Amino acid sequence: MFKNNLKDILLYRWQQTLEPFGVDQVAMETAFAQLVTVYSAPHRHYHNLDHIHHVLEIIDTLKTYTDNLSAVQLAAWFHDVVYEPQAQDNEEKSAEYADQLLNTLKIPTEHINTVTRLILNTKSHQTDERDLDSQVLLDADLGILAVNPEHYLKYADAIRQEYSWLSTLEYMTARKQCLQKFLQRPQIYCTPLMLEFAELFARYNLNAEVYRITHPYTQEQESSS
Numbered sequence: 001m002f003k004n005n006l007k008d009i010l011l012y013r014w015q016q017t018l019e020p021f022g023v024d025q026v027a028m029e030t031a032f033a034q035l036v037t038v039y040s041a042p043h044r045h046y047h048n049l050d051h052i053h054h055v056l057e058i059i060d061t062l063k064t065y066t067d068n069l070s071a072v073q074l075a076a077w078f079h080d081v082v083y084e085p086q087a088q089d090n091e092e093k094s095a096e097y098a099d100q101l102l103n104t105l106k107i108p109t110e111h112i113n114t115v116t117r118l119i120l121n122t123k124s125h126q127t128d129e130r131d132l133d134s135q136v137l138l139d140a141d142l143g144i145l146a147v148n149p150e151h152y153l154k155y156a157d158a159i160r161q162e163y164s165w166l167s168t169l170e171y172m173t174a175r176k177q178c179l180q181k182f183l184q185r186p187q188i189y190c191t192p193l194m195l196e197f198a199e200l201f202a203r204y205n206l207n208a209e210v211y212r213i214t215h216p217y218t219q220e221q222e223s224s225s
Contacts, residue, residue, distance in 0.1 A: 006049055007036060013056055017073045023105045031101055038081055046158035047080045051144075055079075058140035065136050065191050068114055072133050074102065075118035076140065085162050091123040127190070135190035139198075142188060145205055146198035152205040172213045179206050179213075 014032045039049045055076045063069050078098035082090050095116040102112045118137050121127050125142065127134035144155050163171050182188055188202050189195045 006053060010036075010049060010053060010056075013073075014077070017070055017077075018105065018107075020070065021105070021107055021111075023107075027105055031105060034101070035077060035081065043085075043162065044083060045161040046155060047083045047162070051080065052077060054143060055137075055140045058143040059136060062136045062139060062191050062193060065132050065193075067132050068111075071111055071114040071118060072137050074098070074107075074111075074115045075133075075137050078115065079119045079122045079137070079141065086165065091120055095119040129190075139189045139191050139194040142182075142202070143194070143198065145182070145188065145202035146194075147201075147205075149205060149208065152209075156209055172216075176210055176213045179210050182206055183210070 011029075011032055014035075015028060018028050036049065039047075039052060056073065059066075059069075059072055059076055063072075066072050075098075078094055078101075080090070080094060081097045082093035084090060087093075098119060099112055099116050102115065103109075114133070118134055121131070121134045122138065122141055125138050127138060129135075145152070147155070159175075160171060163174075166174070183203065183206050187195055187199060189199050
């Protein structure tokens with residue numbers, strides 16, 4: 001998607017989400033420009049505006065499961081706003097960022113508290129079965145796992161670029177552990193729709209990546225033949 005078109009689409013979504021709160025137009029656009037700048041940082045090969053757009057699209061598909069749709073949408077905007085691959089507190093800092101910016105937009109405190117809680121739940125990608133809003137956000141955030149294999153390869157490559165400071169062995173070891181944690185879960189997705197239509201695709205992609213990590217030389221031989 002062309003960057004200018006993407007920004008226009010995202011600006012419209014941002015405005016639609018904030019419209020019910022009567023946010024000042026100038027403040028709204030200033031906040032949007034701030035988010036665009038943050039998500040366009042050069043080290044963000046995956047956790048960028050394309051990712052936010054994809055998450056918001058999946059939330060649209062899952063919105064009938066939500067209790068507080070606007071809170072889920074706002075949490076999507078902010079859940080990766082602070083992203084430093086070498087840090088361990090990105091989610092906490094993203095929640096703080098959301099709290100501060102949404103306060104400047106005069107969003108009700110109760111609503112902001114819901115948004116920050118949802119963001120914090122993306123740290124473990126697990127939530128209570130009664131927390132429908134977190135389920136939708138987490139499923140949307142993990143929606144990339146169920147894309148077609150070619151798209152998934154691009155995603156995996158983008159993640160590798162974000163961890164370019166790690167050696168190949170270090171990265172592959174950590175990445176394999178991460179993938180296996182998801183595969184060991186009884187189910188990756190929470191919502192009925194994603195469980196029915198995305199679960200098998202996600203498991204296929206994850207298993208395929210684990211295989212590529214475990215058999216790197218086989219992959220090299222196949223690509224050179």
